[in-house]
Amino acid sequence: xxxxxxxxLNRDDLQGATxxxxxxxxxxxxxxxxxxxxxxxxxxxxxxHAYLGTLSGQSVVICSTGxxxxxxxxxxxxxxxxCSVPKT
Numbered sequence: 001x002x003x004x005x006x007x008x009l010n011r012d013d014l015q016g017a018t019x020x021x022x023x024x025x026x027x028x029x030x031x032x033x034x035x036x037x038x039x040x041x042x043x044x045x046x047x048x049h050a051y052l053g054t055l056s057g058q059s060v061v062i063c064s065t066g067x068x069x070x071x072x073x074x075x076x077x078x079x080x081x082x083c084s085v086p087k088t
């Protein structure tokens with residue numbers, strides 16, 4: 001089975017995980033993994049930090065995207081909403 005080139009992982013590495021948590025911040029991946037049972041780091045490649053562990057007996061994978069929202073996120077203003085692309 002081929003590995004995903006930017007992660008260096010394949011399906012077997014995920015050990016049947018059907019739940020994925022995808023935070024933006026790579027450091028947040030590590031902090032979230034600490035809440036799992038038997039966490040282990042799968043890979044740290046650029047902004048992608050992936051961990052595997054279990055939660056209530058279920059395999060869970062955590063992988064950061066490197067795309068973060070500001071911690072002071074607010075809903076868009078009326079002006080910002082009016083600039084959005086209309087639905088077709």
